[in-house]
Amino acid sequence: MPQSVVLNYIVLIVTQLTWAWDFLLYQSFFQPYGIVLPEYIDDLDVKRYENSAENENTVECAVCLCRIDDGDEIRELSCNHLFHRACLDRWLGYGHVTCPLCRNNVKPPPQLAADSHQEAILINFYATRSMDHCTWWLR
Numbered sequence: 001m002p003q004s005v006v007l008n009y010i011v012l013i014v015t016q017l018t019w020a021w022d023f024l025l026y027q028s029f030f031q032p033y034g035i036v037l038p039e040y041i042d043d044l045d046v047k048r049y050e051n052s053a054e055n056e057n058t059v060e061c062a063v064c065l066c067r068i069d070d071g072d073e074i075r076e077l078s079c080n081h082l083f084h085r086a087c088l089d090r091w092l093g094y095g096h097v098t099c100p101l102c103r104n105n106v107k108p109p110p111q112l113a114a115d116s117h118q119e120a121i122l123i124n125f126y127a128t129r130s131m132d133h134c135t136w137w138l139r
Contacts (some may be wrong), residue, residue, distance in 0.1 A: 009107050037089060062100045073085040077106060081102065
């Protein structure tokens with residue numbers, strides 16, 4: 001093969017690899033088309049992370065697996081787990097409705113009307129000893 005043909009193939013391959021790399025970076029850092037954030041995301045507070053002096057442990061975001069530094073924008077869920085704001089927004093934008101760590105529901109439960117009927121179920125668990133008595137309420 002002539003040297004010019006080999007050089008043209010190398011340029012073609014490098015161009016294609018550059019395009020693929022740019023596309024992958026775009027997909028990972030920008031929201032893809034069709035992703036819409038849920039309306040309940042506005043109910044989640046956005047805070048700036050401040051590491052207290054007595055807490056020397058590092059906190060990591062479970063979505064991106066990176067450390068949360070002082071001054072980073074975070075969201076804290078009702079289960080007390082912390083995430084970068086952008087990471088949690090992307091997680092919820094892909095249709096997930098649970099915490100990435102404990103799988104507790106992030107979406108608030110629907111409010112019941114004042115005149116709606118509720119039933120409560122009382123479950124008593126007994127064991128062989130009286131100290132093992134346990135009561136649970138379900139609504």
